Amino acid sequence: MSHPPPVGTLPATWLHRVRRDIACALEGGILTVTLNRPERMNAFTVTMAEELVDVFGQASEDDAVRAIVVTGAGRAFCAGMDLGGDGSANVFGLDERQQPTMRDLDERPDDPAILRGVRDTGGRVTLAIFDCKKPVIAAINGVAVGVGATMTLAMDIRIASDKARFGFVFGKIGIVPDACASWFLPRVVGLPKALEWTYSAELVEPPEALQHGLVNRVVPTLDVLAEAQRVARQASHGRSPVSVALIRQMMYRNSAAAHPMQAHKVESLGIFYASQSDGREGVAAFLEKREPAFRDQASRMPGYYPWWT
């Protein structure tokens, strides 16, 4: 077993900062992020999006965080975008004075006008999850609709309550899937189910979700969080944080490449440098039948990382 820092040692500046729509708790290296608007079924807000982007970015770099669990407060996981504004402004928080084009998204995605006035808030969250170096486990304790469903697609493993329901309901209200779901959903459940579920817009129940790979496991509601935390520990404890970060990024990025040579290059560098650091320790510990004492940290990735820039 390697050594996640005890809670007391963590750099509290970002973690304990007061947040409005989410709550964070770090225990034993597992950061549990709770969507925290139970009176609104944790409906998604622009504030919630900004807070999630911030937390995933910080957690990615903070060595005290070994893995992340995302759950919802109360009975729902997330009932989707909060549509309960007063009708005077754009319901998705977008700046209707602009006339954005594909070129704007290509050339200046981080220009504040585009970043906050045009870009899909759910997609900003899933891209932050995508970039994260830590395993992300969804503890889906109840209803997950709209962005509440699609945000979980960027999480690595989904543990669902037997009371959970998934709704890809975009078509019913005249919009389109968000949160990069048009990239993630077909990769998670295959093209036929992705099309069927977005066309029908009906709620998907746990058995169907399990059968088609939308969730990895269904458990009683009371066990969802504990099971997700167990999976998070298993994925991160006694592991090299650098190895874990590389595995996560390799799986998503290399599997989308046009040729396995792309994977080969990255894996070659991964094994080459690991074999002279945590991988050497891992092999020695294996041969000596003892727990490894890994020392590399995800805040200091090897020089070839990120390999995609």
Place this chain on the structure above:
Amino acid sequence: MSHPPPVGTLPATWLHRVRRDIACALEGGILTVTLNRPERMNAFTVTMAEELVDVFGQASEDDAVRAIVVTGAGRAFCAGMDLGGDGSANVFGLDERQQPTMRDLDERPDDPAILRGVRDTGGRVTLAIFDCKKPVIAAINGVAVGVGATMTLAMDIRIASDKARFGFVFGKIGIVPDACASWFLPRVVGLPKALEWTYSAELVEPPEALQHGLVNRVVPTLDVLAEAQRVARQASHGRSPVSVALIRQMMYRNSAAAHPMQAHKVESLGIFYASQSDGREGVAAFLEKREPAFRDQASRMPGYYPWWT
């Protein structure tokens, strides 16, 4: 419920034009296309291919068509390429005087010599389906072999008769998969089954087809067409045609991209503009607990569409 135009109002010019190898019927916004050579088990001909390309192109632009169902007349869905010529000409209708190269396909795919003399007719059909803005549902009423099987892979949802059989038989006759099956089949059923079925060339029965996602549902033969039409209605009625078209194109195109950022850009523009048109109506209707009255039409897509050119 939005308002599909009654049958009487449709622009009959293209729809009611006499066709030889297929039949078309529009009812309640659902265009049913029937492969119509029952005496030949609906075997595929160059004429059938041209007619299908034409119909999918026209249906894509005609707002009277909300969704498309494809089925076969008589007992078969489609027994594959009609191989019953007199042996004097190329059995696939190709121009053997040419010596085409990859460059010809890259640089002049629409040159009539290449278009009609070289390009796979099945692939021309599935590319027309791929480009279509309307949901396409396969009602596979019986045997689907060769191009009869592969053409359905470009359709979004496959409803199969319990008497249907699927045959990826190309290897047995010394040719290769057609109709872009080497792109679609692994995406629909996964690489291992795609390889197994094309290697074995044996008929796949409905339970195996269902288990591996080749079909979405198996029903008695007499119910196939009605079930496909029900699915087509569910995917298109009470929906914004622009939203439906975007969902369809996003799922196929974005899921094949190398990075979720591609999906994020398109989804951002999709939500940005929808939120000021049909999406605004959809949200209002949802909040007011009434049916939405969508007004956008697929013949007039937003300015960023097509985003891939």
Place this chain on the structure above:
Amino acid sequence: MSHPPPVGTLPATWLHRVRRDIACALEGGILTVTLNRPERMNAFTVTMAEELVDVFGQASEDDAVRAIVVTGAGRAFCAGMDLGGDGSANVFGLDERQQPTMRDLDERPDDPAILRGVRDTGGRVTLAIFDCKKPVIAAINGVAVGVGATMTLAMDIRIASDKARFGFVFGKIGIVPDACASWFLPRVVGLPKALEWTYSAELVEPPEALQHGLVNRVVPTLDVLAEAQRVARQASHGRSPVSVALIRQMMYRNSAAAHPMQAHKVESLGIFYASQSDGREGVAAFLEKREPAFRDQASRMPGYYPWWT
């Protein structure tokens, strides 16, 4: 039935050359490659890697080989990288004096210093399998761990013993997946299971492997090899070797393309030229209800092959 050359006619130079860590046997056109270090559970060595790369390259070009089966001697399939060195050298056989970068892999992958000192040996094997023109069937007779599991991902069909176990254990020893597994594994079992299994690093048992498509079939240990050879014969005998090679390469390469047009171009050339050679014979034989007598050979592929260079 076409005519695989009898064993006596094969060019024996490469096949019967003595090898150290693998054994080869050709019978009835099926080359059976046996990982052959049973006293070490067929643990993977640099020599084994070099021998496998050599054999797959030669078998790809030798018309006497119609299909390939890979199995393990004794009770295991392959227990992973042989970690039993004396600790003085790099356990993966890599040259620690180098400081390779992504650019080195991009620009000089075949420079001997990179090829032998940096590149992952498992990946060199799976890339050789990927490039092979012959169907490759895995006969997984027992434990398959580490590269023993990942090397099978590049094989087309996996037949497993009910005593087989699969271990994607890289995370436990501080390294990363090898053998291009970050490309192959998500394509074979989907992203969610690929992440779950590499995170957990636990052994996957045959029922779970079958359920999620990691293996195509589970049979008693004694039947594994015979079943794999049966599948290999089915995929290659009575077939055009050119058609089989094209099907194999098309499925892997075209399915990873961004658009079905890529598949359409290759399929069009495939059908165009096949229809004037083995495909013409195949159609004629089908119509005349006789076995085809194919004459094309994989050593002489049509001019557009390889289409990707």
